[in-house]
Amino acid sequence: MHNPNRSRHEVVVVGARVAGSATAMLLARLGHDVAVVDQASFPSDTLSTHSIARSGVVQLRRWGLLDEVLDSGAPAIRQVTFNAGGASISRPIKEKAGVDLVVAPRRYVLDTILASAAGRAGADVRPGVTVTGVRQDGHGRVVGVYGHDRAGAPIELGARYVIGADGLRSRVAGSVGAAIDEVRLADGAAQYAYYTGIPWSGFEFFVAARSFAGVFPTHDGQACIWVCTPAADAKAVRRRTRSRVAAFDQLLERSAPPLAERLRHARRTSPVRGMLRQPNQLRQAFGPGWALVGDAGYHRDAVTAYGISDAFRDAELLAVALHQALRADAEETAALARYQQQRDQALREIFEITCRLAAYPPVPTFIDLQKQLGAAIDKEAMALTARPIPGECLLVTA
Ligand SMILES: Cc1cc2nc3c(=O)[nH]c(=O)nc-3n(C[C@H](O)[C@H](O)[C@H](O)COP(=O)(O)OP(=O)(O)OC[C@H]3O[C@@H](n4cnc5c(N)ncnc54)[C@H](O)[C@@H]3O)c2cc1C
Numbered sequence: 001m002h003n004p005n006r007s008r009h010e011v012v013v014v015g016a017r018v019a020g021s022a023t024a025m026l027l028a029r030l031g032h033d034v035a036v037v038d039q040a041s042f043p044s045d046t047l048s049t050h051s052i053a054r055s056g057v058v059q060l061r062r063w064g065l066l067d068e069v070l071d072s073g074a075p076a077i078r079q080v081t082f083n084a085g086g087a088s089i090s091r092p093i094k095e096k097a098g099v100d101l102v103v104a105p106r107r108y109v110l111d112t113i114l115a116s117a118a119g120r121a122g123a124d125v126r127p128g129v130t131v132t133g134v135r136q137d138g139h140g141r142v143v144g145v146y147g148h149d150r151a152g153a154p155i156e157l158g159a160r161y162v163i164g165a166d167g168l169r170s171r172v173a174g175s176v177g178a179a180i181d182e183v184r185l186a187d188g189a190a191q192y193a194y195y196t197g198i199p200w201s202g203f204e205f206f207v208a209a210r211s212f213a214g215v216f217p218t219h220d221g222q223a224c225i226w227v228c229t230p231a232a233d234a235k236a237v238r239r240r241t242r243s244r245v246a247a248f249d250q251l252l253e254r255s256a257p258p259l260a261e262r263l264r265h266a267r268r269t270s271p272v273r274g275m276l277r278q279p280n281q282l283r284q285a286f287g288p289g290w291a292l293v294g295d296a297g298y299h300r301d302a303v304t305a306y307g308i309s310d311a312f313r314d315a316e317l318l319a320v321a322l323h324q325a326l327r328a329d330a331e332e333t334a335a336l337a338r339y340q341q342q343r344d345q346a347l348r349e350i351f352e353i354t355c356r357l358a359a360y361p362p363v364p365t366f367i368d369l370q371k372q373l374g375a376a377i378d379k380e381a382m383a384l385t386a387r388p389i390p391g392e393c394l395l396v397t398a
Contacts, residue, residue, distance in 0.1 A: 004126075005149070005153055005154065005155045005156070006155075006156050006157075007035065007124075007157055007158070008144075008157070008158035008159070009033045009034060009035045009124070009157065009158070009159050009160075010027075010032045010033045010034065010159065010160050010161070010326055011024075011027055011032060011033070011034045011035075011159055011160065011161045011162075011163060011322060011326075012034075012035050012036075012037065012144065012145055012157045012158075012159035012161075012162050012163070013027075013034060013035070013036040013037070013123075013163040013165050014036075014037055014038075014131045014145060014162065014163065014164055014165060014166045014171065014172050015036075015038055015164070015165035015166035015167060015170075015294070015296065016036045016037065016038035016040075016042070016111070016114075016115050016118070016125060016127065016165075017038070017046060017107070017111045017114070017115075017165070017167075017294075017311075018110065018111065018114060018294060018307075018308050018311040018312065018315075019165040019293045019294020019295070019296070019311035019314065019315055020036055020038070020163070020165030020166070020293070020294065020315075021036060021111065021114035021115045021117070021118045021125075022059075022063075022114055022118075022311065022312055022315035022316070022319075023036075023163055023165060023293055023315040023318055023319050024036035024118040024121075024123040024125070025063070025114065025117045025118035025121045025123060026063075026121075026315060026316060026319035026320075026390045026391060027123070027319045027322060027323065028118060028121035028122040028123040028391075029121045029122075029390060029391025030319065030323045030390055030391045031391075032322070032323065032326055034118075034122075034123040034124065035123065035124040035125075035126060035157055035159075036115070036118055036123050036124070036125050036126065036165075037126040037127075037129035037131060037145075037147075037155075037157070038115075038126070038127050038128075038129065039128070039129065039130040039131075040127060040128075041127040041128055042108070042111060042112040042115050042127055043108040043109065043111070043112040044108055044111075045106065045107050045108045046107050046111070047273060047274070047275060048107050048302075048307070048308070049104070049190070049192050049216055049224045049226045049302065049305060050104050050105060050106060050107050050110065050216070050218070050224065050308065051102065051103075051104040051203065051216045051224075051305045052102060052103050052104065052105070052110075052308050052309065053102060053305065053306055053308075053309045053377045053381075054093075054096065054097060054099050054102060054377050054378060054381045055097075055309045055312075055313065055377055055380040055381040055384055056308050056309035056312050057099045057101065057102055057103060057381075058097050058098065058099055058381045058384045058385055059309070059312035059313065059316070059384060060312070061098065061099060062384065062385070062389050063117070063389070065113060065114070065117055068113050068117075069103060069105050069109075069110065069113060070103065072105060072109045072113065072219070073219045073220065074103050074104065074105035074106070074109065074110075074218060074219055075103070075217050075218070075219075076101040076103060077093065077101055077102045077103055077104070077202050077203050077216075077217065078092055078093050078100065078101050078202065079091070079092055079093065079201060079202030079203070080093060080102075080202055080203045080204075080205070081201065081202060081203070081204045081205070082205050082207070082367075082370075083204065083205065083206045083207070083256070083258070084206070084207040084208070084363060084367060085363065090201075090202070096378050096381060096382070097378070097381035097382050097384070097385045098385055099381065102203065104203075104216035104217065104218045104224060105218065105219070106218055106219055109219065110308075115127075121391070128149055128150040129147060129148075129149055129155055130147045130148055130149075131145045131146070131147040131166070131171055131172070132146060132147045132148065132171070133145070133146055133147070133171070133175050134146075134162055134172060134175040134176060134290065135156075135158075136289075139288070140288060141288040141289040142159075142161075142162045142176060142287070142288065142289035142290040143158060143159065143160075143289060144156065144157050144158040144159050144162065145157050145159070145162055145172075159289075160289065160326065161289055161290065161291065161322055161325075161326075162289060162290045163290070163291050163292070163293060163318070163322075164176075164178075164290065164291070164292040164293070164296040164297070165292075165293050165294045165296055165311075165315075166296050167294070167295045167296055168279065168295045168296070168299050170283075170292060170295075170296035170297075172290065172292065172296065173283055173292055173296050173297070176287055176290050178283045178284045178287065178292060178297075179283065179284045180281050180282070180283050180284075181282050181283065181284055182281060182282040183279070183280070183281045183282075184280040184281070184355045185280065185355070185358070185359070186231075186277045186278055186279045186280060186281075186301075187230055187231050187232070187277065187358065187359070188228060188229075188230065188231060188277070188278050188301040188302075188303055188358035188360075189228065189229055189230065189231040189233075189234035189235075189274065189275065189276045189277070189278070190226060190227075190228045190274050190275055190278065190301070190302040190303065191226065191227055191228075191234065191248055191251070191272055191273070191274030192224050192225060192226035192227070192272070192273060192274055193224075193225055193245075193248060193268055193269075193270050193271065193272045193273070194218075194222045194223065194224055194225070194268070194269045194270040195222065195223055195225050195263055195266040195267065195268050195269065196220070196221050196222045196223075196266060196267055196269050197221075197265065197266045197267045198262060198263075198265050198266040200215055200217035200223045202217070203215065203216060203217075204259070205370075206255055206256035206258075206259060207363055207366055207367055207370070208254070208255050208256070208363065209360075209362075209363060210229060210230055210233055210360045211227060211228065211229045211233070211251065211254065211255035211256075211360070212227070212228045212229075212255070212303055212357070212360075212366070213225075213226065213227040213228070213251075213252060213255040213256040213259065214226055214256075215259065222269060225252070225259070225263065226274075227248065227251045227252055227255050227256070228301075228302065228303045228358075229251060229255070229360070230360050231276045231277045231278075233251075234247070234251065234276060235276065237250050237251055244271070244272045245268070245271075245272055247272075248272040275302070278299070278300075278301045278302060278358070279299045280299065280300050280301055280351070280354065280355050280358065281298070281299050282297070282298050282344065282347075282351075283296070283297045283298070284340070285297050285336070285339060285340035285343055285344075286336035286337070286339065286340055291318055291321075291322070291336055291339065293311065293314050293315055293318045294307075294310070294311040294314065294315070295307060295311070297314070297343070298310060298314070298343065298347055298351075300347075300350075300351055300354045300355075301354050301355070301357070301358035303354060303357045303358050304350060304353065304354045304357060304373055306350055306354065306377075309377075309380075310347060310350075313346055313380070313384065314343050314346075314347075316387070316390060317339050317342045317343055317346070318339050318343075319390055320339075320390055321335040321336055321338060321339035322335070322336075323390070346380070346383075349376045349379075350373065350376050350377070350380075353369055353372055353373050353376060356369055357369050357370075357373070
């Protein structure tokens with residue numbers, strides 16, 4: 001009899017958010033037997049200001065999920081306003097790579113849409129399952145994972161490949177001893193809260209000395225208001241103030257005075273959340289029987305708001321590599337090495353820009369880097385549209 005707590009699959013994905021569910025969905029669409037587990041249940045939130053860049057929107061469109069995201073009530077953003085040195089410039093989002101909008105869906109909505117899409121494609125989606133370690137055979141090859149469900153019942157899943165899509169503090173990466181291949185300074189902080197009760201006119205950005213703040217409108221008339229600064233500045237302000245909210249208000253006052261003024265007429269609907277000292281690092285992406293995707297393999301400061309788009313791009317690269325290995329179209333090590341090489345090449349330009357932005361150079365340099373970022377995102381969006389869509393024939397006939 002089938003025992004869901006002891007099953008075997010071609011692929012087991014640990015982590016079912018933007019990286020994990022996207023990988024599982026694409027593999028399932030390519031005809032593979034995939035289980036995707038997460039200690040969380042869905043819908044549930046995670047740390048993120050959740051703006052999706054053009055390249056990420058391109059992925060949602062190519063995978064047939066953009067309409068579902070927009071139908072969820074996440075407003076299509078068609079205008080971006082940059083504020084610096086007292087000047088303000090608003091621009092419409094031009095049509096490029098078949099996309100003329102960006103969007104910032106709450107993660108409890110986006111991640112649920114992706115997990116549901118993975119389930120519809122045939123993946124076995126298992127919320128409430130915590131992985132505590134990986135099983136290895138006598139040659140050190142990963143052959144599965146073990147853990148427990150919410151009730152504490154032991155779970156053992158065998159797999160030809162185990163994918164760590166379990167975020168920055170990846171248990172899979174730790175269990176296999178994945179090396180950190182590159183590490184940069186981790187000196188940036190990002191903090192945010194939600195506000196409602198005043199109108200929003202698109203994405204807004206405020207550049208000032210040692211800070212970058214902004215507005216990402218989201219569901220239900222709310223907006224995510226965020227501020228990125230050096231971690232040292234965030235800590236110094238926090239030491240001088242009585243609460244995290246007061247520190248956030250003070251940082252906003254310093255970074256974006258017109259926004260801080262507008263927010264006096266709005267209502268805050270959430271606590272202030274965020275991360276101090278965000279790592280900028282690349283981990284080894286694969287080994288015998290395992291691979292990493294999303295934040296588990298590559299983490300960068302949120303100043304470029306690019307983690308979701310990175311995860312979507314790399315989920316597809318990994319799904320294609322695993323498909324080739326599983327179908328024996330390519331030798332496993334060659335396929336996975338190509339995944340790592342493609343990932344490392346694809347992320348390079350925006351990683352470098354991110355590290356430079358996270359050092360908060362003088363405002364003119366910061367603005368110039370923002371322009372370089374926009375061009376790099378557009379280039380990546382164009383490159384993604386040129387790729388064949390994994391499992392497209394199944395998607396069209398489904
Ligand atoms: C403050 C902040 C703001 C950000 N803003 C943006 C933004 O505006 N735009 C953007 O594109 N990116 C942003 N990012 C980055 C983005 O949120 C991440 O890059 C993205 O969430 C990574 O997705 P993931 O699927 O790799 O990992 P995660 O979202 O971290 O998901 C990992 C999942 O794995 C599960 N898991 C972990 N361990 C286990 C285990 N042992 N067993 C079972 N399940 C496990 C967790 O429950 C979780 O659901 C921001 C990040 C921060 C910190």
